[in-house]
Amino acid sequence: xxxxxxxxxxxxxxxxxxxxxxxxxxxxxSQGPLGKFFxxxxxNDMLNEKTWEKAExxxxxxxxxxxxxxxxxxxSDIDLVFAGDLLNQCISSSYGLRKFGIPFLxxxxxxxxxxxxxxxxxxxxxxxxxxxxxxVTSSHFCSAERQFRLPLEYGGxxxxxxxxxxxxxxxxxxxxxxxxxxxxxxxxxxxxxxxIKDPNNMGAAMAPAAADTIMTFLRDTKTxxxxxxxxxxxxLGFIGSELLIQLMDREGLDxxxxxxxxxxxxxxxxxxxxxxxxxGCGCCGSVFCxxxxxxxxxxxxxxxxxxATGALMSATSSKQGESIPGISHLxxxxxxx
Amino acid sequence: xxxxxxxxxxxxxxxxxxxxxxxxxxxxxSQGPLGKFFxxxxxNDMLNEKTWEKAExxxxxxxxxxxxxxxxxxxSDIDLVFAGDLLNQCISSSYGLRKFGIPFLxxxxxxxxxxxxxxxxxxxxxxxxxxxxxxVTSSHFCSAERQFRLPLEYGGxxxxxxxxxxxxxxxxxxxxxxxxxxxxxxxxxxxxxxxIKDPNNMGAAMAPAAADTIMTFLRDTKTxxxxxxxxxxxxLGFIGSELLIQLMDREGLDxxxxxxxxxxxxxxxxxxxxxxxxxGCGCCGSVFCxxxxxxxxxxxxxxxxxxATGALMSATSSKQGESIPGISHLxxxxxxx
Numbered sequence: 001x002x003x004x005x006x007x008x009x010x011x012x013x014x015x016x017x018x019x020x021x022x023x024x025x026x027x028x029x030s031q032g033p034l035g036k037f038f039x040x041x042x043x044n045d046m047l048n049e050k051t052w053e054k055a056e057x058x059x060x061x062x063x064x065x066x067x068x069x070x071x072x073x074x075x076s077d078i079d080l081v082f083a084g085d086l087l088n089q090c091i092s093s094s095y096g097l098r099k100f101g102i103p104f105l106x107x108x109x110x111x112x113x114x115x116x117x118x119x120x121x122x123x124x125x126x127x128x129x130x131x132x133x134x135x136v137t138s139s140h141f142c143s144a145e146r147q148f149r150l151p152l153e154y155g156g157x158x159x160x161x162x163x164x165x166x167x168x169x170x171x172x173x174x175x176x177x178x179x180x181x182x183x184x185x186x187x188x189x190x191x192x193x194x195x196i197k198d199p200n201n202m203g204a205a206m207a208p209a210a211a212d213t214i215m216t217f218l219r220d221t222k223t224x225x226x227x228x229x230x231x232x233x234x235x236l237g238f239i240g241s242e243l244l245i246q247l248m249d250r251e252g253l254d255x256x257x258x259x260x261x262x263x264x265x266x267x268x269x270x271x272x273x274x275x276x277x278x279x280g281c282g283c284c285g286s287v288f289c290x291x292x293x294x295x296x297x298x299x300x301x302x303x304x305x306x307x308a309t310g311a312l313m314s315a316t317s318s319k320q321g322e323s324i325p326g327i328s329h330l331x332x333x334x335x336x337x
Numbered sequence: 338x339x340x341x342x343x344x345x346x347x348x349x350x351x352x353x354x355x356x357x358x359x360x361x362x363x364x365x366x367s368q369g370p371l372g373k374f375f376x377x378x379x380x381n382d383m384l385n386e387k388t389w390e391k392a393e394x395x396x397x398x399x400x401x402x403x404x405x406x407x408x409x410x411x412x413s414d415i416d417l418v419f420a421g422d423l424l425n426q427c428i429s430s431s432y433g434l435r436k437f438g439i440p441f442l443x444x445x446x447x448x449x450x451x452x453x454x455x456x457x458x459x460x461x462x463x464x465x466x467x468x469x470x471x472x473v474t475s476s477h478f479c480s481a482e483r484q485f486r487l488p489l490e491y492g493g494x495x496x497x498x499x500x501x502x503x504x505x506x507x508x509x510x511x512x513x514x515x516x517x518x519x520x521x522x523x524x525x526x527x528x529x530x531x532x533i534k535d536p537n538n539m540g541a542a543m544a545p546a547a548a549d550t551i552m553t554f555l556r557d558t559k560t561x562x563x564x565x566x567x568x569x570x571x572x573l574g575f576i577g578s579e580l581l582i583q584l585m586d587r588e589g590l591d592x593x594x595x596x597x598x599x600x601x602x603x604x605x606x607x608x609x610x611x612x613x614x615x616x617g618c619g620c621c622g623s624v625f626c627x628x629x630x631x632x633x634x635x636x637x638x639x640x641x642x643x644x645a646t647g648a649l650m651s652a653t654s655s656k657q658g659e660s661i662p663g664i665s666h667l668x669x670x671x672x673x674x
Contacts, residue, residue, distance in 0.1 A: 001338040002415070002466035008440055010466045051657050059414035080525060087651065088425040090445045091659075094528060098662050103345055103525040105453060105666075106445035106649070108427045116442060120457070127464030129339035129347045147653075148503070188417060188440035191431055294569075312431035312443070314424065316484075320388050325435050329442075 003125050006220025008213075009187045016126040017336065018118075018172050019179030022066035023290030024059055025282070026141065026167025032267045037291040038065045038168070045142065045167050053087060056140035057259075059169035059282065060085075064136060064288070068170045075100040078173070079130035082117040084108050085138050085281050086165075087147060091160040092138050096169075102134065110310030111235050112189065113137040113281040114170055114288055115329040121174040122183045122331070131175060138169035139280030148199070148315055160199035163237045163279035164272075165264055170285030172293075178336035180294045185332045187217040191312060193325040199318045203240020203263075203276055209326035210236060211247035214307055217330050218253065225255040229301050232292065234308030234328070235263035237277030244248030255316035262287040262308075284308045298334045306331045338464050343432040343557025344465030345550075346374050346524045353463040354454075354493075354673060355509050356516030359403035360627030361396055362619070363478065363504025369604045375505070376403045382479065386520045390424060395479035396506035396619065397422075400626070401473060404508045412437040415510070416601050419454040421445050421619050422475050423502075429475050433506075439471065447647030448543075448572050449526065450474040451507055451625055454466045459520045459668070460509040468512060475506035476617025485536070485652055488649060496537035500574045500600055500610075500616035503586040507622030509630075515673035518633045524554040528649060530662040534656045540577020540613055543591040543646035546663035547573060548584035551644055555590065562592040566638050569629065571621040571645030571665070572600035574614030579673035599624040599645075621645045633672045 003011045005025050009325060022039040030041030040062060047062075049055040060083065068074060079098070083093035084107035093106060109116035117135035124130045142152055142166035150156045174183070192209040218224065225248075227233060236244055241261045248255045262284040263277035295301040307330040313322065340348045359376040369379030377399060384399075386392040397420065405411060418437070420430035421444035430443055448454035454472035461467045462650055479525040481502035487493045495501075510521070547570050555561065562568060562585075573581055578598045585592045599621040600614035625643060632638040644667040650659065 001464050004466070004468070008416075013481060053653055053657060057425060068508060084443075084445060086426070087655060089423070089649065089651035090655045091649070091651045093666075094662055095654065095659065098528045098530055098607065101527050104528050104664060105457070106421075107419060108443035108445045110426065121444070123466050127338050127460065129341070129464065131458050133339070188442060190438050191435045191441050193435055213556075251401065296360065310424065312428070314426035314428045316390055316425060317428045317432065322432065325431055327441060329430075 003052055003121055008216050009185050009220035011185045012122060012126040012183055014126045014176045015178050016122050016176050016177040019175050020067055020071045020334055021172035021289035021293045022063050023286035024063050024168060025286045029166060029168055029266060032272060034291045036165030037294055038286060039290055052140055052142035052176040053077045055091040056138050056143050057096035059091055059138045060136050063169040063171035067173055067190035071173060075102050078102045078132055079133050081134040081136060082107050082120040083136035084113040086144055100126050110312055111279055111281050112308040112310030112327055112329050113310035114285040115331060118172060118331055119186045119329055122186060125174050125176055127147050133174045136171045137281040137285040139165050141165045141167045144280055151216040158275055161201040161239055163202060163276045163282035164274040166266060166278045166283035168282035170289030173288055180293055181333045181335050183331055184334055185214055187326040189324045189329045190215045193323055194325055195323045197323050202279060202311045203237040204243055204313050205324035206326035207240045207243035207247060208235055209328040210244050210307055211308045213328040213330045215251060225253055225258055226302060228303050230304040231255050231259045232304060232306050235279040236261050236309055237263040237278045299335060299337060301319045302335045304333050306333055339460055345553050346557035348522045349459060349463040349520055351463045351513045353459050353513050354515040354519040356512050357408045358405055358509035358626035358630045359400050359506045360623035361400050362623045364601060366503060366505055369609060371603055371628045373540040374631060375623060376627055380647055389477055389479035393429040393475050393480050394433035396475045397473050400506040400508035404592055407629055408510060412439050415439045415469055415471050417475060418471040418496060419444050419457045419474035421450040422479055439642040443655055448616055448618050449645040449647030449664055449666050451622040452643060452645035452668060455509060455668055456523045456666055457672055459523060460548045462511050462513055470511045471508060474618040474622040475500050476619035478502045478504045481617055497612050497613055498538040498576055500539060500613045501540050502617035503603060503615045503620035505619035507621030507626030509626055517630055518670045518672050520668055522587050522670050524667040526550045526664040528662045528664055532660045534568050535612055539616060539648045540574045541580055542648050543663035544573055544577045544580035544662035546582060547581050550665040552588060552666050562590055562595055563643045565595055565640050565642050567641040568592050568596045569641060569643050570598045572583045572616040573646055574600040576613045594609050636672060636674060639672045641670050643670055
């Protein structure tokens with residue numbers, strides 16, 4: 001069963017790992033540097049649905065179908081699914097996963113959801129409360145823009161600090177069995193509010209939370225940044241990543257050689273005009289569940305930290321003058337072979 | 338550590354229970370049959386805040402403060418908090434709990450959130466991944482009306498099948514120690530969609546999910562309704578409760594003698610003009626964490642099932658013609674003394 005180490009870190013003890021995963025993404029993502037790594041990309045981001053929200057639900061259905069296809073598993077082989085997304089009342093998850101009939105526990109961690117769902121799935125599986133679990137998330141550029149910012153038709157100019165919500169989804173199957181990689185420890189995040197109020201600069205709002213969680217993990221496990229092949233953050237983007245490196249540096253921790261960010265990896269910054277990079281639950285969802293998992297399987301990556309970050313605000317809270325609290329949840333993951 | 342029994346039920350094995358809890362509620366709730374049982378009620382539902390959303394956040398802060406006051410615990414004594422609510426991006430929870438700095442895992446189960454957060458807290462605590470956890474939820478009539486239905490100022494007439502969102506919050510502290518009551522087993526819910534599209538009849542949309550979860554629990558544990566003092570549903574209200582009794586009856590299970598519903602208990606149906614009863618995460622949040630917990634402590638209730646229900650829709654999904662999927666999560670709870 002799981003064991004607490006240090007302040008906020010939990011060590012898994014039963015060989016709990018990721019058996020398989022799948023990441024799917026939209027058209028713009030297919031044109032980016034990771035295009036060839038996704039399990040599927042869609043030419044048309046509507047996915048033959050009638051609305052963007054239904055298309056986003058469809059992304060979750062598709063990601064789960066792909067991971068079932070790869071593993072030969074079916075819905076009845078899964079004891080619990082942990083899923084969440086950015087849409088109001090997390091409808092991408094409830095409608096996208098409805099047809100599977102798997103016991104469902106909705107999660108909300110904003111863009112940290114891929115890490116949060118994997119942490120929940122891993123802890124519950126490691127404790128024998130479930131034998132096999134699923135972690136799923138998604139986001140969609142068009143459903144996010146109209147919910148959080150402006151109608152797409154308005155054609156508003158984007159702030160240079162703004163990020164581009166990824167159209168994509170990720171799904172990972174977790175069991176007590178080192179399939180592709182083992183989840184060694186997890187560190188849960190606290191809500192950290194740096195009092196930033198600009199909803200077009202999420203990277204800055206989330207960087208302190210990432211720094212807090214990564215530093216807590218390193219202290220709890222008595223390890224250093226260079227002990228890892230990669231410290232991968234969720235979607236701080238270019239600006240947030242730079243801030244994270246500075247914040248860590250102030251504490252005497254140089255992560256610049258091993259750090260990368262899903263929001264930096266997924267798009268060509270200039271050619272694709274994405275300003276500060278990718279964002280959204282589907283950003284690290286699709287990047288982790290395809291590109292990163294393939295590198296863990298091939299052995300190119302052996303020992304990584306994955307710390308996704310989320311901004312816990314809404315359009316309403318911003319309109320009411322509230323600041324944007326951030327959160328970051330972390331998994332330490334080691335390749336099996 | 339937890340053990341799976343039957344199909345979807347998990348048995349807790351380490352004496353995990355609820356140490357203490359607190360329920361707070363608004364003015365209308367203070368005038369209802371349970372008024373005197375709440376730990377605190379507020380004359381003014383704005384709670385001296387500037388917006389209803391901030392007032393709802395405040396309800397969560399207050400519920401946690403009351404449970405800390407009762408137990409002498411402070412934020413640093415809690416390893417993890419599981420919380421969620423109905424507002425877009427669950428802002429009541431993130432802003433209401435921000436100041437405590439407790440590692441935070443946001444949950445979304447719509448009105449089933451009190452049961453979901455207690456299930457997560459109980460499983461994680463029982464497995465030793467945490468020593469002491471907190472489960473929190475809230476809802477607010479005014480923030481819910483304007484988000485899900487119409488601006489209050491519009492003064493629209495309410496459908497007779499509609500329920501009244503409770504202004505209230507609940508917080509419960511869970512540890513491996515039978516404080517007031519022990520959590521014996523939990524059953525997680527599946528998404529059940531009875532294809533109901535009327536957002537003014539949530540009881541009907543959620544009743545099949547409650548029936549599915551309660552029947553699964555009874556089968557998994559080989560028990561009968563009369564083995565329990567009370568089978569308490571979350572907020573099916575008057576119409577949903579009647580449907581649940583009928584659905585169970587069809588399967589040969591008569592729950593009519595032991596069933597009650599938080600949405601029926603909290604208001605005087607006619608005098609308070611609430612039509613089909615109370616609803617919202619704060620309905621079973623405040624009722625369970627005050628009234629029910631007090632009865633478990635006094636020994637008036639000894640052995641109960643608590644099955645909260647949620648409707649996994651949003652205003653957007655309803656406008657897009659989607660049906661309303663329901664979910665229900667259940668805990669079997671036994672008084673310690």
